[in-house]
Amino acid sequence: MQAALDLxxxxxxxxxxxxxxxCVIVRDGCVVGQGFHGQFGGPHAEVAAIRSLANPADARGATAYVTLEPCCHFGKTPPCADALIEVGVGRVVVAMEDPFDQVSGGGIAKLRAAGIEVTVGTRCAEAGDLNAxxxxxxxxxxxxxxxxxxxxIDGRIATVGGESQWITGASSRAEVHRLRGRVDAIVVGMGTVVADDPTLTAxxxxxRAADRVVYCRNRLPSLDSNLVRTAKDHRLILVVGPEIDRQSLDQVRAAGAEIMPVDAVDLAAMARAGIQAIGESGATNVMLEGGSELLGSFFLASLIDECHVYVGAKAFGGAAAPGPxxxxxxxxxxxxxxxxxxxxxQFDDDVRLIYRRFAD
Ligand SMILES: NC(=O)c1ccc[n+]([C@@H]2O[C@H](COP(=O)([O-])OP(=O)(O)OC[C@H]3O[C@@H](n4cnc5c(N)ncnc54)[C@H](OP(=O)(O)O)[C@@H]3O)[C@@H](O)[C@H]2O)c1
Structure with missing residues (x-):
């Protein structure tokens, strides 16, 4: 199962x-097939593992280790439970049930109904972590x-003068670009847009090409900001509160920005309303890139699941220099x-710490 999780x-x-x-298929103690779901819309892990078999007969009576319950519905591909039944595996070990309502125990039931022995819960915690x-x-x-x-190292994200580029070295920043390249949306507050004029591309x-999202309560990015200038090439979404003036909205919209209006007025409520709308648009992973007021509002609204904290080998000092x-x-x-x-x-002299919210 560990090999299946790694895949x-x-x-x-x-x-x-x-x-x-x-998915890893094992017969007589030897791995005879393995695969993973590699592309949205592409073959699922079980099918990829079956296709990797040197001879389809190798699966007969074998054990398939799968990190998530095989599907039992026709989605973009036919059901994986059927594929495992067809090749004649004798046993399926599943790390965890799939809570998706079109599966939800149905794949396991289908395998059992076909006379296949099914074990559920092997490395369940690791599988849950992977797909959190x-x-x-x-x-x-x-x-x-x-x-x-x-x-x-003294916990500042900018100097007292507002400079923040760069706190970390080139290898840390390359790693951040890798994260940007796998998430669905990158979010910043207006203060960061004004201070750093970021482009927020990977x-x-x-x-994946992430949507760039700016939270705006009272002001909007200017028409000559990097975000607005590139809005026709890279999707730019502005989460705007009710207090923004309509004429300025029309101007940024004409420049290619999309407007996501939220009714809330306080920052925590706006944080929640915006993230809900981003979720409804289909996002799985969203990355917040600051600044400190935006992060404060997301912490207050209990919306943060994971932190990637880069510690750069510098000290700024200054009571007025902001923390994260x-x-x-x-x-x-x-x-x-x-x-x-x-x-x-470790990235050269920098350290990256990854923390996950601990739900007790
Ligand atoms: N080291 C780092 O990792 C890092 C990363 C990013 C930024 N920074 C630095 O941080 C500083 C900027 O931080 P900051 O705290 O001043 O600004 P910020 O958090 O980027 O932006 C604050 C502004 O964004 C809007 N906003 C934030 N949260 C909102 C919410 N939940 N709902 C609606 N609007 C929201 C508000 O805009 P309105 O003005 O419209 O009310 C607010 O005034 C800069 O110096 C920048 O260089 C450092």
Missing amino acids: ARSGQGHVEPNPMVG PFLKRVQSGLPWVIAKWAMT RPAGP VGGIGVAEIAQATNFKLRAMD
Whole structure:
């Protein structure tokens, strides 16, 4: 199952909104076939594994290890449960049930009805972790929200003068571009647009071209900003509150920006309303790129699932230099958002820490 989980991860960025799935077929203690879901709309992991068999008869009586319940419905491809039944596997080991309502135990039931022994729950926690964004979207309709920031070793994301480029080195920034290239949307606040004039594209391009999203309460990006100037080539969405003036909206719309109006007025409510709308547009993974007021509003609304914290080997000092998360914060430690450390990687003199929200 570990091998199947490792294979599944190869589909990251290519298969969403589908889950990442891997499959390994074992016969007499030897791997005879393996595959993963590699592309949205392409063959599922079970079919890829069956196609990899040197001889289809090798699957007869074999055990298939699959990281997610085989599907039982006709979607973009025929049901995988049928494919496993057809090649005659004797046993299927499934890491976890698929909560997607067109599957939801139906694939397992179909295999059992065909006389195949099915074991469910092997490495279930790891499989759930791998597909946490998919599971969240299926269960709540909301996308997985990754907050990324770069800070100095003394916890500043900009100098007292507002400069933030660059806190980390070239290899950290290349890694951020890889993340940009696999998510569905990249979100910033208006303060960052004004301070940094970012383009928010992945360079080099990754498997997905993320929508660029700006949260705007009182002001809009100017027509000569990099985001608006490139709006006809790379989708730009402005999440706007009711207080924005209509004439300016018409101008940015004419320049190619799309408007996502939200009724809420306070920042946390706007954060939630915007992320809900982004989820409804089909996003699985959303990346927040700051600044601190935007992140503060997302923390306040309990919307952050994962943090990618880059620590650059610099110190800025200055009581007025901003930290990564602004807003009103919490007064008591008991109200803190709690995380678990998932990974720690070094990029030259920088460190990247990946934390996932800890739901108790
Ligand atoms: N080191 C890093 O990783 C990093 C990353 C990004 C930015 N930065 C730095 O951070 C600084 C900018 O941070 P900042 O806190 O001033 O600005 P910010 O968070 O980028 O933007 C704040 C503004 O965005 C809008 N906004 C934010 N959250 C919103 C929400 N939930 N709903 C609606 N609108 C929302 C509001 O716009 P209105 O003005 O329209 O009310 C708000 O005033 C810059 O110095 C930048 O260089 C550093």
